[in-house]
Amino acid sequence: MxxxxxxxxxxxxxxxxxxxxxxxxxxxxxxxxxxxxxxxxxxxxxxxxxxxxxxxxxxxxxxxxxxxxxxxxxxxxxxxxxxxxxxxxxxxxxxxxxxxxxxxxARRIDIECVVRGHITGGGWRQYEKTQAVNGIPLPPGLRKNAKLPEPIFTPAAKNDTGHDEDIPFDEMARRIGAELAEELRERSLRLFDWAARYCEERGLILADSKFEFGLADGAIVLIDEIFTPDSSRFWAKDKWAPDIEIDSMDKEPVRTYLAGSGWDKNSKPDPLPVHVVEETTRRYLDLYERLTGGKLA
Ligand SMILES: Nc1ncnc2c1ncn2[C@@H]1O[C@H](COP(=O)(O)OP(=O)(O)OP(=O)(O)O)[C@@H](O)[C@H]1O
Ligand SMILES: [Mg+2]
Incomplete structure (x- = not known):
């Protein structure tokens, strides 16, 4: 069906x-x-x-x-x-x-709580320039995609333009209060740790992830979505290598197609070919199966 x-x-x-x-x-x-x-x-x-x-x-x-x-x-x-x-x-x-x-x-807390277990993407770009991510100093000599000595918490402020702004933890504490900031950092790291271990057992690497929290009746609740490929980077362990752009487990067919299509990113691209769409569906279904053990189609 x-x-x-x-x-x-x-x-x-x-x-x-x-x-x-x-x-x-x-x-x-x-x-x-x-x-x-x-x-x-x-x-x-x-x-x-x-x-x-x-x-x-x-x-x-x-x-x-x-x-x-x-x-x-x-x-x-x-x-x-x-x-x-x-x-x-x-x-x-x-x-x-x-x-x-x-x-x-919930009343949303306007911070994206990002945790990085491996250094890539925007975190990597910061590291290349400053040897630090959101003000957190890191060891010298790390290569792109390297596993960090321990996961780091690198918050971003949500703003209306849709482009979040990386901020140091101290700035997060200034914006929402030190106590709440500490709580969110601790909870984010705990969630990440749990999921990274879960993924590891299934041959996957959880490279980084983002959480949103809100307040409801005075309690801190996790909102939005968690550990989806839209909020997290999953890598297949056997696709990991330093320095390269690692295969995205969900959007790789789209990424490869767009990169080869000459699209300039400044206007809406042409519709995706059928085979790219089909291959992308397969990616999503595979990822679901690998993570949950359940079958959807
Ligand atoms: N339980 C909740 N209470 C209050 N707000 C929530 C709750 N769950 C999710 N939200 C908010 O609902 C919105 C969901 O929107 P969505 O993630 O689709 O779009 P976006 O983040 O604005 O944009 P995009 O993801 O397209 O960049 C987010 O602003 C999120 O913070
Ligand atoms: Mg969103």
Whole structure:
């Protein structure tokens, strides 16, 4: 059985849309929020065409899986993922099935809590210039993709432009208070540690990850999504090597295609060829299976 793709749920949900991100949509159910994960895929801040079958299902079910696994370490916003409990809000339950999450509303803390276990991407670019990441000094001589002596916490301030700003921990403490900042650092590191170990046992490397937290009834709750390929970098252990750009376990076919297509990143690229979309779906399904042991399609 194959599932029809979902580009947007705006016509399928009878509730006010309060936020539309590149991939997910947030609806207001009154007491709770409804998160719908679509099949949209983005690259370099552009939403590409067409949507990728199963991507939204994988992202939503992965997040739900991890929320369940980690709830004893850190309480989170997930209430349920059961479309039949949405009643009349779901105008087409069959299409929304597996893509929704009903969550507790929280007051978001405007910090992206980033943890890096390996040095790559933006962290690597900082290290090359300053031998430090967000003000944390690191040993000399590290190569790109190296495992760090221990995971580091490198927060970013969320801002309205969508481009988050790396800040030193002291700046985070100044913005939200030292006590809360310490708490979030500790919880983020604990979550990361747990998942990195879990991945390790399955032949995967969790290179880095990002968490968002909020406050609900005075308690700190994990919100948004966790340990999805949109919020974390997963590497296959056997693809790891220093200095190179390591295969992305989800978007590699798209990345390879775009790199070879001559796209200038300044305008929307042409639609992806069918074989690229198919290969990308396979990547998402494989990653889901490797992480959860479950099969989706
Ligand atoms: N339980 C919650 N309470 C309050 N806000 C939440 C909760 N869960 C998620 N959010 C917020 O909902 C929004 C989800 O949006 P989403 O991640 O799709 O888009 P974005 O982060 O604005 O943009 P993009 O991911 O496209 O760069 C985020 O702003 C997130 O902080
Ligand atoms: Mg987001």
């Amino acid at each position: 194959t599932r029809q793709t979902l580009a947007t749920a705006v016509d399928l949900v009878d509730a006010p849309l309060v936020h539309k991100g590149k991939v997910r949509e947030l609806y207001d159910l009154g007491e709770h929020y409804l998160i719908v994960v679509t099949d949209r895929i983005s690259a370099f801040d552009w939403v590409l065409e067409p949507p990728v079958p199963y991507k939204g299902i994988v992202l939503n079910k992965l997040s739900a899986f991890w929320f369940g696994q980690t709830s004893a370490i850190q309480p989170n916003h997930l209430i349920h993922t059961d479309v039949s409990r949405l009643g009349g809000v779901a105008k087409d339950p069959e299409r929304l099935k597996d893509r929704i999450m009903v969550v507790r509303k």
